[in-house]
Amino acid sequence: MHDIKENYRKIADSLPPDVQLVAISKFHPCQHIMAAYEEGQRHFGESHQQELTKKASQLPSDIQWHFIGHLQTNKVKNIAPYIAIIESVDSIRLMREIDKQAARNNRTIKILLQLHIAQETTKYGFTLDECRQMLSSGEWRQMKHIQICGLMTIASNVSNQQQIQQEFNTAAQFFNEIKTTYFPNDPNFSQRSWGMSHDYHIALQCQTTNIRIGTKIFGERIY
Numbered sequence: 001m002h003d004i005k006e007n008y009r010k011i012a013d014s015l016p017p018d019v020q021l022v023a024i025s026k027f028h029p030c031q032h033i034m035a036a037y038e039e040g041q042r043h044f045g046e047s048h049q050q051e052l053t054k055k056a057s058q059l060p061s062d063i064q065w066h067f068i069g070h071l072q073t074n075k076v077k078n079i080a081p082y083i084a085i086i087e088s089v090d091s092i093r094l095m096r097e098i099d100k101q102a103a104r105n106n107r108t109i110k111i112l113l114q115l116h117i118a119q120e121t122t123k124y125g126f127t128l129d130e131c132r133q134m135l136s137s138g139e140w141r142q143m144k145h146i147q148i149c150g151l152m153t154i155a156s157n158v159s160n161q162q163q164i165q166q167e168f169n170t171a172a173q174f175f176n177e178i179k180t181t182y183f184p185n186d187p188n189f190s191q192r193s194w195g196m197s198h199d200y201h202i203a204l205q206c207q208t209t210n211i212r213i214g215t216k217i218f219g220e221r222i223y
């Protein structure tokens with residue numbers, strides 16, 4: 001517990017004030033989450049719906065939960081009552097379902113559009129062209145219960161720092177394109193979620209606003 005608090009403080013204290021730290025707590029128990037909570041952390045991220053629902057019911061209600069994993073449409077209803085933001089939105093179908101379930105709960109759910117920029121073929125997300133096409137179709141404008149707040153991406157899991165930097169810069173440039181084209185007057189479209197334990201220092205040089213850190217706070221995950 002002491003380690004978690006120390007790890008957390010080191011990272012939190014080193015960040016510029018305009019960067020949001022999201023503590024990724026998947027596979028870590030509630031007591032470990034509480035160690036970071038006691039240090040003042042309120043934004044936590046999880047990638048599995050069942051695990052999140054269980055933890056959310058046991059932990060303080062002022063935690064802002066970020067969903068960061070692949071989300072099946074039939075699971076949306078389980079998190080719609082309380083989720084703060086869904087960062088991993090990768091299809092128009094999922095957007096329709098989030099809009100529908102948010103409406104049922106009388107709320108607006110914030111989302112980020114996940115981009116597939118990395119080399120790996122297993123990663124989810126819109127390609128840049130798919131994202132452009134989805135936005136130009138305009139259907140999202142009718143979805144009154146979702147708020148598109150920005151973009152999320154995961155860089156390739158490689159040691160080549162230049163490649164990672166190039167991927168984050170691609171995302172940053174794309175953010176500017178989408179902001180100018182579709183959200184010039186919408187201050188809510190402002191979030192750039194990139195950077196994890198091993199590459200957040202690179203993301204900090206590439207206009208990130210949300211870094212998602214698990215291992216560097218909580219230690220290695222035991223699956």
Ligand SMILES: *Cc1c(COP(=O)(O)O)cnc(C)c1O
Nearest residue numbers: 024047068196197212213214215
């Ligand atoms: C697990 C995960 C993280 C955190 O990864 P670490 O390497 O432990 O910091 C960040 N983002 C996503 C989407 C994840 O699934």
